[in-house]
Each structure stands twice: as C-alpha cells, then as structure tokens.
Amino acid sequence: MIIDKLYEHVAKNGHVCVGLDTDYSYLPEAFAAQFATKGEAVFQYNKALIDATLDVVACYKVQIAYYEAMGLEGMECYRKTLAYLREKDAIIIADIKRGDIAKTAEMYAKGHFTGDFEADFITVSPYMGLDSISPYLPYVQNNNKGLFVLIRTSNEGAKDIEYIETADGRHVYNIVGEKINELGKAYKGNCGFSAIGGVMGCTHADEAAEVRRQLDSTFFLIPGYGAQGGKAEDIALYLKDGNGGVVNASRSILLAYRKVENGTDKFAECSRNEAIRMRDDIRGAITRN
Secondary structure (H helix, E strand, O other): OHHHHHHHHHHHHOOEEEEOOOOHHHOOHHHHOOOOOHHHHHHHHHHHHHHHHOOOOOEEEEEOHHHHOOOHHHHHHHHHHHHHHHHOOOOEEEEEEEOOOHHHHHHHHHHHHOHHHOOOEEEEOOOOOHHHOHHHHHHHHHOOOEEEEEEEOOOOOHHHHOOOEOOOOOEHHHHHHHHHHHHHHHHEOOOOOEOEEEEEOOOOHHHHHHHHHHOOOOOEEEOOEOOOOEOHHHHHHOOEOOEOEEEEEOHHHHOHHHHOOOHHHHHHHHHHHHHHHHHHHHHHHHHHO
16 A cells, blocks of 8 residues: 555655745756746756655655646646656655545546546545545545545644634544544555545644544644744654654755755755755654654
C-alpha cells in the first residue's frame, strides 16, 4: 500500500515533506531569465530542487493554487512537476483541499488520482460530512491511493470552528479525528497506519499525547514547523515510535538560498542543506524524547 511506501521513506530519509508551493517571485532573477515563460521557469526550479533533495526527504506536497494562479501555463507546470516526481518514484501529496460531495467529489477523485494530474495522496476537507470523503475511497481501496483529511490545522483561524466545544467537553476536531481514525481502519497497511491520514498542526504541543493516543492508526501530515512556532520537540510528540508523520516545509526550503551569501548561484544546494538541517533537527528531537 502507498502508506507502507511512505512509512518506509520516512524510516530511510526522515520526516521532511518539501512543499513545492512555488511562486515565480521566489526564483533567482538570473535563473528565471533563462526561460521563455514563467511556467517553464517554475518547472525547472522545481526540477532542480527535486533532484537536490530526493534522497533526504520523505515526499513532496504540491500546492495547486500556486499553479492555478499562473493560468494555463501554470497548470502545464503543475502537470510536468507531478510527472517528473512520478518519474523519480517520489511520493506526491497534491494539496488541493477539496470538500464537495457526490458526483462533484467523484470527478475530483478521478481528476487527481488518474490522468495528467495523478498524485499518490490528496488533501480533502471533511467539514461537509463523511459523504465528502466516500467518493475517494474506491481509489484508496483499488488504486493504491491515499488521503490526508483536515483534522486540526495550524492556522490562527482553527479556533473559529475546529476548537468549538461540544456538549461533552470535546472539540470539533476531536470528533472529526475519531471519525477519520475509525474510517481509516479498513485501509491499514502493514506498517499499522492507514492510507487515510490526517492533517494535524503541531502548534499545540500540550494536546499532542492525547491526539496521538486517540488517533492511533492515523498517519499525520504535520504543518506548523518553524515560522508558525512548531519545534522539533513538538513534532516528536505527534509521532509513534519515531514514525507516523511527515512535516511540511515550503518557503524555508524553497527560499533557503536567500539566507546564504551568494546563495543564488547554488540555490538547489541551499535547499538540500536546509532539508538536511530540518531532517536532523527532527531526528534529534525523537532521540531525546
């Protein structure tokens, strides 16, 4: 199952998930100027970063909004980025956050689990109910695909809905998590985790032990590390025997060259070094935990 492959990548390469949320403005000017279109420049930048980091990260998360914003050439860049990742046998998380139901959800599933935009995992929102998840399940069952369902996010606005208290004193995200964990038990791999994972922000370390206990077979996609305040020690609390989650980093890796003197000439190397630094930071915290 795809979740076993992801588990193995984490064990071998560490927990880093590179977020290819690549805006044209992030590219070094001299590099970008070599290409006729913004879409081609962004693709070549992504390609260089993939080549530089493939052996030191677990997977790649490609946020579709950055490509949609460039129009048709952006979507061609998105297609080519996914194709290149597949060529390299990398694990792809398409960050599309779909949340509709019925035939619409079926078309989203077909559009992002097959064809030009095929990915291994996609992100989905459960807040219209579990019938917003069910259209994707045949692909999980029969096509070796997976989901990361929004459970508790790392943004400030999470408290507006996800932290609403229910009559029994729990939060909305606790109930969502329980439902996703239970649903996912039918799709568990040999590693003990389900191909139906959850997005779980790491910015509330005080809740980590309970969340990990409650969602015992849910593999986490973890945002919030670094700029949003999450530390490696916080990440370690959301893992299980050192595995069970990948940690997303986007701009810190995409723009690593801007923190290095003369970094524009070696932007891919700078991104690799930042991925290694992050990987080792998390591994060190797991050892200390």
